[in-house]
Amino acid sequence: MPIHRVLKRLDRGSRIIEPGQLIQIDWLSPENVGRLEAVGAVARVHAPPLEALPGWVLRSERLAPIGIVTAEEFLEADEDLVCAHLEVQPRTVGKWRKDVTQWLTIPPSGKRRG
Secondary structure (H helix, E strand, O other): OOEEEEOOOEEOOOOEEOOOOEEEOOOOOHHHHHHHHHOOOEEEOOOOEHHHOOOOHHHHHHHHHHOOOEHHHHHHOOHHHHHHHHOOOHHHHHHHHHHHHHHHOOOOOOOOOO
């Protein structure tokens, strides 16, 4: 399921999703996702190559042989495959995914990434 960036505040009933956040809209049909895109509420993320992210050159080189080149591909990749290929623990992959997500998330106005 493609990753989208929230452009307008979304109300998912029990959860408010603020603009700038990344989400996978797997709870909606493709038609409804298309409607959200059409009204400008969400947009597909056009993720950069992993090598463009600070500190990711070596990891990107190691992930390329298994077809993971972009940040979106990394976030959607099978964790077991990544762990086995890079010989790391799942918690390490979790930390890396959090790092990539932070680089792709637009912080609320007035806040800076630290």
